Amino acid sequence: MRTLTPLHQLAAEQKSAEVTDWAARISWVVGLLLFIALVYWLMRQGWKWRGSLQSDLPELTAAPDGLAGETALLTLTGRYHASTTAGQWLDRIVAHGLGARSRAELTLTARGLDVRRPGATDFFIPAEDLREARLDKALAGKVLPEGGLLIITWAHGGTLIDSGFRSDRAAEHPAWVEAVDHLTSTTEGTAR
CATH class of the missing domain: 1.20.5 (Single alpha-helices involved in coiled-coils or other helix-helix interfaces)
Known part of the structure; x- marks a missing residue:
């Protein structure tokens, strides 16, 4: 009869415990x-x-009739990321569907900015409500490389709102900043 060494004895004793407590x-x-x-x-x-x-925020403005026939200054296809209270990049606005991320098609005309969002609420920002455009890197928890977001500031019902967009072609962003700022300076000049 062969005697077991302590190592063999240890190996013979070790085996998996059966699972018995399924409950x-x-x-x-x-x-x-x-x-x-x-x-x-x-x-x-x-x-x-x-x-x-945020229920005190009025309903979003719909695009005016005849806008489709108007000459587009710029168009953009990309993503709508969010809207926040202006200057507060984490204070997301969710009222009236502004909190829903979606694809977006933007058209800038002399009358304003038309935002078409498949699967979400479309809205229109009249030219007199546009305040500025800038490039940024963060909005409502979305952080991208520097200049990765096009932020458009606009007034709605007494509230200044920052809306963030990202074009499928990010090289378009500077042209949008220039065009929106030009439109707002023209609109401010005629309002005085």
Whole structure:
């Protein structure tokens, strides 16, 4: 008869413990799923609460009739990222669908900026409500390389709003800043 060395004896004793407590494991998984559902529900309630706090913001302006036949100064295809209170890059506005990210088609005319968003609310910013355009890197939690976002500041119902867009061709952004700023200076000159 062969004697076992301590190493062989140790190897012979080690084996995996059998899983016998399935109820405890299933209850942990169910508890984790319920926790995830609770966090999701709380986030959704927070979004609704933010929308109710911003309920004093008037409905968005629709594009005026005859705008389609007007000469476009610039067009842009890209993404709409968010709108925030001007100067407050984390204070997202969610009222009237402004919090929903989407594809966007922008058309700048002498009458204003037409924003078409498939799957989200379209809106129009009259030229007299446009304030400025600039390049930035962050808006409502979205951070991109320097100059990666086109930010257009506009007035709506007594509130200044920053809306962020990113063109499919980022090289278009400086032309947009120049065109919007030119339009706002022209509009301000005629309003005086």
